[in-house]
Amino acid sequence: TETKKTDKQEPVKIPEATPETKTDDISTTPKKIRLTHNAFVYNKHGKLIRKGLHIKWIKRDKLVKVLKNAKIVKINGKRYYQIGKNKFVKVANFEITTHAVHFKARLKGNKKVRAYNRAGKFNKHYARPNHTYTFNEKAKINGKTYYKIAGTNNWIPAKKLALKK
Incomplete structure (x- = not known):
């Protein structure tokens, strides 16, 4: 009878993925x-x-x-x-913490613009079209730049703004 020589291999450790x-x-x-x-x-x-x-x-x-x-x-x-x-x-x-800014800008377009909260979720508020607002904070939310309307918790995407001259 022949005996086969086997190499002892260490068990491979698989990282445990715990649900918690x-x-x-x-x-x-x-x-x-x-x-x-x-x-x-x-x-x-x-x-x-x-x-x-x-x-x-x-x-x-x-x-x-x-x-x-x-x-x-x-x-x-x-x-x-x-x-x-x-x-x-x-x-x-x-x-x-966000960057403090202070400027006025007009909203682009003829349709009302959705306003978002600090987490980037729609907060059931809208900003009026072609209206000039004062903005006091700037932040990156989900990779996009938003500006906060002064005195509110309404954040407007930067692409919806036309800077006032």
């Missing part, structure tokens, strides 16, 4: 964000990090340096910024 954690596209992470208030810190399972009866939280002023290259992670369908090993803070606690 998955990363989003890192390019969606804005460059400048600000914590709007003190925030709780969560672990990779979406549970609060506790030390006895005390819940771990972060002061509003502390996260400036840490979040420059933070990536967005989805845990149980909610979005978090990863701020350290097994430390996450909810994205909802942050505000994206």
Whole structure:
């Protein structure tokens, strides 16, 4: 009888894809964000990090340096910024800073223009055609440039504006 010599191969490690954690596209992470208030810190399972009866939280002023290259992670369908090993803070606690501008512009065309909120979703408001508005903020939303009408939460796409001379 002949015996075949087999090479011992190490098992190939396949990265586990868990349904509770998955990363989003890192390019969606804005460059400048600000914590709007003190925030709780969560672990990779979406549970609060506790030390006895005390819940771990972060002061509003502390996260400036840490979040420059933070990536967005989805845990149980909610979005978090990863701020350290097994430390996450909810994205909802942050505000994206925008560029301050101040100019007047006329809306192009003869049809009313849809207005959007800061997340780029239609907010059931319209801007009047051929009307001049004052804009006070500029931001990139979903890769497109939008301007905010002063005194409102209405963002208008840049391609719909005709700069006033």
